[in-house]
Amino acid sequence: MKKKHIITRRAAIITGLTSLGGLLLYRGLKSAPTPTYGNILRMGDALTYSAHRALLPGQSLAKEYSRGDISSFPATGTTNPGDPSWQYYSKDYAQLQKNAFSDWRLSVEGRVAKPGSYSISDLQQFPSRTQITRHTCEEGWTAIGEWTGVPLSSLLQDAGILPSARFVNFYAYDGYADSIDMLDAFHPQTILAYGMNGRDLPLQHGAPLRLRLEKQIGYKSMKYLQRIVVSDEFVDLGDSGWAWYTGI
Numbered sequence: 001m002k003k004k005h006i007i008t009r010r011a012a013i014i015t016g017l018t019s020l021g022g023l024l025l026y027r028g029l030k031s032a033p034t035p036t037y038g039n040i041l042r043m044g045d046a047l048t049y050s051a052h053r054a055l056l057p058g059q060s061l062a063k064e065y066s067r068g069d070i071s072s073f074p075a076t077g078t079t080n081p082g083d084p085s086w087q088y089y090s091k092d093y094a095q096l097q098k099n100a101f102s103d104w105r106l107s108v109e110g111r112v113a114k115p116g117s118y119s120i121s122d123l124q125q126f127p128s129r130t131q132i133t134r135h136t137c138e139e140g141w142t143a144i145g146e147w148t149g150v151p152l153s154s155l156l157q158d159a160g161i162l163p164s165a166r167f168v169n170f171y172a173y174d175g176y177a178d179s180i181d182m183l184d185a186f187h188p189q190t191i192l193a194y195g196m197n198g199r200d201l202p203l204q205h206g207a208p209l210r211l212r213l214e215k216q217i218g219y220k221s222m223k224y225l226q227r228i229v230v231s232d233e234f235v236d237l238g239d240s241g242w243a244w245y246t247g248i
């Protein structure tokens with residue numbers, strides 16, 4: 001049922017695009033600043049991005065569930081950056097882990113008036129948001145979990161985000177790097193989560209802090225956050241092999 005609904009929506013977008021042809025696409029490209037990156041094979045990304053931004057209300061919410069819907073939750077990709085046998089081992093992370101992340105700080109840099117860094121207890125001073133949502137992994141599984149954290153918008157405002165800023169770039173301890181646009185950054189369900197299912201965020205799910213980006217596929221929800229850099233321009237952080245924009 002659910003799947004069918006998604007396919008129907010996708011189909012509607014495609015139909016919309018073909019029937020209105022270049023006009024709609026042109027409008028989308030003009031109104032949403034489409035990142036330019038990579039090669040021609042990645043143009044499909046830009047198309048999905050423009051179509052989504054042109055056709056769907058930007059701030060529509062992802063469905064939220066109740067406690068009874070919480071499921072078991074697999075962990076994928078990096079599940080411990082402090083493991084020396086892991087290919088993306090981080091010595092720095094291993095050190096932070098030893099002290100139960102008491103020395104961990106999230107650095108916020110770039111196009112902000114007050115660059116600085118935040119400990120987990122700093123982040124816990126902000127009003128928190130808790131949401132029970134469905135995670136969809138590109139590998140084909142989904143799971144429902146409860147996430148608690150600080151809205152990214154609160155943090156960006158606290159750091160004094162500058163009006164020219166257009167992208168938020170994230171860097172993780174396992175070398176993961178990725179970015180999102182401002183519509184996603186200020187989406188009310190975009191949070192930096194330090195809690196999962198009522199406890200501290202577990203190691204395998206990204207301790208001590210991860211992104212939850214509920215309107216995109218799971219790989220955009222970066223675990224093991226280290227640094228956030230706000231930028232005016234799209235920064236090419238390299239091709240992970242996955243689409244940059246993957247709205248659901």
Ligand SMILES: Nc1nc2c(c(=O)[nH]1)N[C@H]1C(S)=C(S)[C@@H](COP(=O)(O)O)O[C@H]1N2
Nearest residue numbers: 074075076077078137172176205218219223
């Ligand atoms: N830093 C980092 N973030 C990451 C990954 C990763 O390997 N490293 N994997 C991504 C993928 S593909 C998915 S599906 C989710 C998995 O989150 P989970 O392990 O909590 O289920 O994290 C995403 N964020």
Ligand SMILES: [Mo]
Nearest residue numbers: 137138218219
């Ligand atoms: Mo994934």
